[in-house]
Amino acid sequence: MIVLGLETSCDETAAAVVTDDRQILANKVLSQLDEHRPFGGVVPEIAARSHLDHIGDLVEQAMAEAGLDFVELDGVAATGGPGLIGGVFVGVMTAKAIAAAHKIPFLAVNHLEGHALTARLTEGDAAAFPYLLLLVSGGHCQLLAVEGVGHYIRLGGTVDDAVGEAFDKTAKMLGLPYPGGPALERAAQSGNDRAVDLPRPLRGRPGCDFSFSGLKTAVRHRIEEMLGSQKDLSDAQVADLAASFQRAVGDVLADRCAHAMDQFKQTYGRPGPLVVAGGVAANQALRARLTELTAERGTELLAPPVSLCTDNAAMIAWAGMERLQLGLTDPLDFAPRPRWPLDQLKGVA
Incomplete structure (x- = not known):
């Protein structure tokens, strides 16, 4: 066909x-x-x-x-x-x-x-139903159990900003070009991801919901503190903030996915696999963080090619x-x- x-x-x-x-x-x-x-x-x-x-x-x-x-x-x-x-x-x-x-x-x-369903196109039998889905894009951030075509059980979602939206708004605050998500990822490559202390919203809390507005606000406050009397942030400061933001997002996603994997295992008898999809799934640092999580949990991360x-x-x-x-x-x-x-x-x- x-x-x-x-x-x-x-x-x-x-x-x-x-x-x-x-x-x-x-x-x-x-x-x-x-x-x-x-x-x-x-x-x-x-x-x-x-x-x-x-x-x-x-x-x-x-x-x-x-x-x-x-x-x-x-x-x-x-x-x-x-x-x-x-x-x-x-x-x-x-x-x-x-x-x-x-x-x-x-x-x-x-x-x-x-x-x-993209993972079923690219990964074949590895993405047999059911599987756990992390859907992350500019407009969506949710965790779902995928039981079949047309059969989705929502385990959690964002209570405010989607993660892609948080990336884009943070990039704009840092003066990075549009589109913001990829620009922030590039800037983070030369930064120290532990240089700036940022919150991890909802980490450790029960459930599988996300929140990113507080993290975005914290970035704005850190920018104001760093600026002081200077007009613009230095390239090194931008890189450190980008890397620290990206690490914070990775920690939040891993924590929320861990909760979802526990729920998924209770229902289906296994923790995954975890499929990540959407535009933010192209971010290599976030993929690496989720790969660590799935390895720790004895399952695998399935992610489509970036394209x-x-x-x-x-x-x-x-x-x-x-x-x-x-x-x-x-x-x-x-x-x-x-x-x-x-x-x-x-x-x-």
């Missing part, structure tokens, strides 16, 4: 083709970073217009790279939400048009389920494939959704 996937939920326009034996025949991604950089963040109207301008060409490129005609597809999947609604509309309407014109099934994929952690259409095509194999197709009157929690998905019992 072969599925075309489209992703337009934020600031990447993407099209990909995957097969049911986990081959990625094409994976095209067009970033809008240059269009949004002058504003220091994603502007929804600009994003939607860019998706509209480029989605057709990207679909043509993906199909050409895969060496396929539309009649050879078994389905077409598109992110149906959550996301910036203007962009989601572009992808959904494009996929519906392809499905209608070529009489193939349409699949509305939850963007978060795309991230959640499949950030938004892409291969994950949407694969999630569509998994749903197609279960007969979970969608009607052409499906309405795109700006909000769509994972635990509201339908699956096969």
Whole structure:
């Protein structure tokens, strides 16, 4: 089976083709970073217009790279939400048009389920159900038990900022360029991660929830203390703050994941594996910290390649494939959704 996937939920326009034996025949991604950089963040109207301008060409490129005609597809999947609604509309309407014109099934994929199932595309049987999922991105931070396609049990989530949002806001306070998360990771490489004392919100507390607003506020206070009478932080100070922030986040994630692994083991008889997904999963320092945790707990960390952690259409095509194999197709009157929690998905019992 072969599925075309489209992703337009934020600031990447993407099209990909995957097969049911986990081959990625094409994976095209067009970033809008240059269009949004002058504003220091994603502007929804600009994003939607860019998706509209480029989605057709990207679909043509993906199909050409895969060496396929539309009649050879078994389905077409598109992110149906959550996301910036203007962009989601572009992808959904494009996929519906392809499905209608070529009489193939349409699949509305939850963007978060795309991230959640990526490890099953890249890791195969190692990511057999059930597994524990840490979903970390600019807009989401949650721990879930993944029992199957459409079956997610939320164990905990952020009570304020998502971890990716905390990275971006901290980077902005440090004067680092957009996008902030990758810039902060680069700055941290030359810093001392023990140089600045920062809090670890909720560490040691019961449960699996996260909180990052207090950590972000603490960084602001440390910046004010360091500045004193000087105008700007030195490069060394920026590096130390970035490294110390990154270490604090890693400690918080490890602590919360440890609690979730205990809960998971009580329910399923084993602590994992732990799958990490979402844009923040590309951070190598955080991956290393979670690898240490899983080794200590006698399980393993499954993390997709960096190129499949950030938004892409291969994950949407694969999630569509998994749903197609279960007969979970969608009607052409499906309405795109700006909000769509994972635990509201339908699956096969």
